[in-house]
Amino acid sequence: MSTMKAVWISKFGGPEVLEIREVVKPEVAGAQVLVRVRASALNRADLLQRAGKYPPPFGYRQEIPGMEFAGEVAEVGPGVQMWKPGHRVFGLTGGEAQAEYVVTHERLLAEVPGNLDWAEAASIPEAFITAHDGLWTQAQLRPAETVLIHSVGSGVGLAAVQLVRAMRAVPYGTSRTADKITQSKQYGLEEGLVVRENFDDLVTEANKWTAGKGINVVLDLAGGPYVRASQKLMALKGRMLLVGTVAGGSYELDSRFVMGKRLQIRGTVLRARSLEEKIEVTQSFAAEVVPLFAQGVLRATIDSKFKLADIAKAHERLESNQTLGKVVIEI
Numbered sequence: 210m211s212t213m214k215a216v217w218i219s220k221f222g223g224p225e226v227l228e229i230r231e232v233v234k235p236e237v238a239g240a241q242v243l244v245r246v247r248a249s250a251l252n253r254a255d256l257l258q259r260a261g262k263y264p265p266p267f268g269y270r271q272e273i274p275g276m277e278f279a280g281e282v283a284e285v286g287p288g289v290q291m292w293k294p295g296h297r298v299f300g301l302t303g304g305e306a307q308a309e310y311v312v313t314h315e316r317l318l319a320e321v322p323g324n325l326d327w328a329e330a331a332s333i334p335e336a337f338i339t340a341h342d343g344l345w346t347q348a349q350l351r352p353a354e355t356v357l358i359h360s361v362g363s364g365v366g367l368a369a370v371q372l373v374r375a376m377r378a379v380p381y382g383t384s385r386t387a388d389k390i391t392q393s394k395q396y397g398l399e400e401g402l403v404v405r406e407n408f409d410d411l412v413t414e415a416n417k418w419t420a421g422k423g424i425n426v427v428l429d430l431a432g433g434p435y436v437r438a439s440q441k442l443m444a445l446k447g448r449m450l451l452v453g454t455v456a457g458g459s460y461e462l463d464s465r466f467v468m469g470k471r472l473q474i475r476g477t478v479l480r481a482r483s484l485e486e487k488i489e490v491t492q493s494f495a496a497e498v499v500p501l502f503a504q505g506v507l508r509a510t511i512d513s514k515f516k517l518a519d520i521a522k523a524h525e526r527l528e529s530n531q532t533l534g535k536v537v538i539e540i
């Protein structure tokens with residue numbers, strides 16, 4: 210039986226519980242592909258999984274985290290039609306991507322454009338698929354509309370800024386950190402506001418940004434008070450996508466805004482979706498987003514890179530809330 214190196218959550222706790230272990234290498238069957246992972250990226254879900262607060266979907270080992278990767282096809286199952294050994298691929302998985310090898314369904318992969326290195330490619334799937342599915346597919350964003358992105362300097366936030374621009378719409382954002390607003394402008398952010406406890410200025414500012422029309426689409430990556438404030442600043446028939454809960458999981462809605470403005474408020478998650486749904490978002494990503502990377506319209510947003518052995522430091526970096534974009538693990 211062959212083995213591989215993998216990140217291993219030895220018990221639930223802080224970054225110190227993370228180890229690198231020699232574990233059984235997965236094998237391919239049917240329409241599966243074995244990928245030699247060259248890089249993976251961190252997500253908030255990995256931090257929660259490490260703390261015992263977010264188990265992976267059925268079929269994935271709790272001990273090995275990792276929800277996205279880029280690498281080379283190493284082996285293909287007998288039913289695989291799309292890939293051959295050596296192809297450069299990237300994608301999402303329910304878990305186990307922070308290892309030398311990962312097995313996945315062939316239709317959950319997209320081809321990495323030649324102009325992206327491994328670290329850049331690994332930083333893309335979770336952030337860009339979440340933002341693309343939320344904004345382009347679910348919110349049906351249209352050119353010239355306005356979008357407000359909460360936690361704009363996050364991985365998903367910077368992907369969203371670029372996808373809003375790619376749609377010829379106008380991105381605004383919030384962060385608790387002034388420098389992240391400034392830095393986000395290099396990715397296309399029009400204007401932003403630093404918010405902490407007090408959201409009063411946000412409604413005034415959004416009215417200024419939109420000449421009183423209100424915001425068409427809110428991409429909420431924070432939750433709690435951000436949602437409460439957002440309902441007040443939205444345009445008639447605005448769409449609000451609820452994607453994150455770092456600032457809280459409960460929302461107070463007021464029918465004056467929700468009904469009066471005929472708002473659509475929708476929650477979304479990627480990890481818990483069925484195989485068919487994940488294939489659908491991956492194929493839309495491959496068709497609509499990947500070519501924009503190949504053309505240089507979109508850019509990877511890397512905050513920092515760590516070697517596999519420094520996985521604990523990578524978790525500390527993401528937990529610091531100082532990151533701008535993605536934390537990448539090179540394998």
Ligand SMILES: NC(=O)c1ccc[n+]([C@@H]2O[C@H](COP(=O)([O-])OP(=O)(O)OC[C@H]3O[C@@H](n4cnc5c(N)ncnc54)[C@H](OP(=O)(O)O)[C@@H]3O)[C@@H](O)[C@H]2O)c1
Nearest residue numbers: 253360363364365384385386430453454455456477478479
């Ligand atoms: N539903 C899904 O399928 C899905 C998929 C991917 C991600 N997500 C969620 O989307 C969000 C963004 O993900 P990401 O990986 O891009 O995040 P990230 O890069 O880790 O950035 C998150 C940012 O949120 C801000 N933040 C942290 N704690 C906060 C708090 N208590 N109150 C307000 N802001 C806080 C911090 O920026 P500042 O302090 O500078 O503002 C932090 O840098 C997360 O909530 C994540 O769980 C959901």
